[in-house]
Amino acid sequence: MKNNILLYVTIVNVFSFNIYSQKEKFYVTDKISDKYAYVDVIKTYERVAQKGYKSVDLFKKLGDSYYFNAKLDKAAEWYCELFAMNTDLEPEYYYQYAKSLNFIGQNDKANEILEKLKQKSGAILEKKNRNLR
Incomplete structure (x- = not known):
């Protein structure tokens, strides 16, 4: 039972970390593209x-x-x-x-x-x- 709970917590942590890191990548990309997007x-x-x-x-x-x-x-x-x-x-x-x-x-x-x-x-x-x- 403890092993199952530990497995579920580990899976949730991995997915949470994966989602968080993807959001961070998009944010950095958006920031970089904002810097070069403006042309008069x-x-x-x-x-x-x-x-x-x-x-x-x-x-x-x-x-x-x-x-x-x-x-x-x-x-x-x-x-x-x-x-x-x-x-x-x-x-x-x-x-x-x-x-x-x-x-x-x-x-x-x-x-x-x-x-x-x-x-x-x-x-x-x-x-x-x-x-x-």
Whole structure:
């Protein structure tokens, strides 16, 4: 009986130690990865754009990065580049560009963008209604 109890205690101790050591390993790994995980993406994208690379995806990422960090003046600059390349974009880009333009005081241009958004939204709704029939 004492041998069985001693065996159970030993088994429980081994499993407890094993679980504890696994948790500790994950914790150390997480700490190490936190140290190297941060990269300033906005600065990297800006360097790429300054070297002359232009793409819709790059300008979307730059505009969104500044927009969602409440730097609407910089967002307006990159959304302007985006709309110069392509005007067939998702509706949220029209709204974000218009809001950024309002922030920097270009209200007339912002109203033009909002009109385009209304037209685009109307066309999307009309297309969805045709598909439902």
